[in-house]
């Protein structure tokens with residue numbers, strides 16, 4: 680049975696999500712989290728940055744996925760998370776782990792994966808265990824950068840790439856399915872009437888869509904507004 684938390688609108692939903700995140704933080708003030716980009720989480724990031732009770736020294740922030748694009752581009756998830764959250768909180772520079780824009784997509788992927796392996800001190804065949812992951816759902820059922828075209832439910836990689844998919848503007852690097860599913864708390868944040876149809880399909884676990892494969896170790900919860908539900 681899906682856990683769903685409904686908000687009147689995106690503002691109200693984002694505040695509910697801050698409260699949810701804060702409860703997780705109170706239980707475990709040392710957190711390793713991964714955040715998605717896109718438009719939907721901006722309000723959540725702003726409200727989270729205003730939560731003065733959070734000591735960001737004890738939180739490490741990773742990025743769920745990013746486009747292979749310069750970091751100052753408006754299409755960069757790094758840029759979005761930095762400008763709407765990181766720039767407004769007191770967090771040590773080394774606590775923000777992002778996907779660098781290197782010469783090739785493969786180099787960016789390798790750099791990020793090495794960063795994860797080192798940070799979590801992983802042995803071979805181990806996955807990082809994030810405490811909290813924020814995900815979105817695209818209209819095509821993608822989540823992170825796991826699109827119907829590049830998604831492989833049997834992949835054993837920590838990170839993956841979305842490459843040469845004609846309908847998307849940029850190639851991308853992403854946390855892969857096993858990494859996402861090895862996380863404790865996963866939230867899907869979904870807003871707006873254009874997400875209504877795909878949300879119902881993902882809630883019914885329609886296997887055509889990568890978002891339907893997400894499971895969490897402790898809790899998977901959908902934060903949705905009235906328009907999307």
Ligand SMILES: O=C1O[C@H](COP(=O)(O)O)[C@@H](O)[C@H](O)[C@H]1O
Nearest residue numbers: 715716717718719814815816817
């Ligand atoms: O492409 C992306 O879009 C999804 C969904 O974004 P949304 O604004 O429509 O919720 C996002 O989760 C992902 O990180 C991003 O790269």
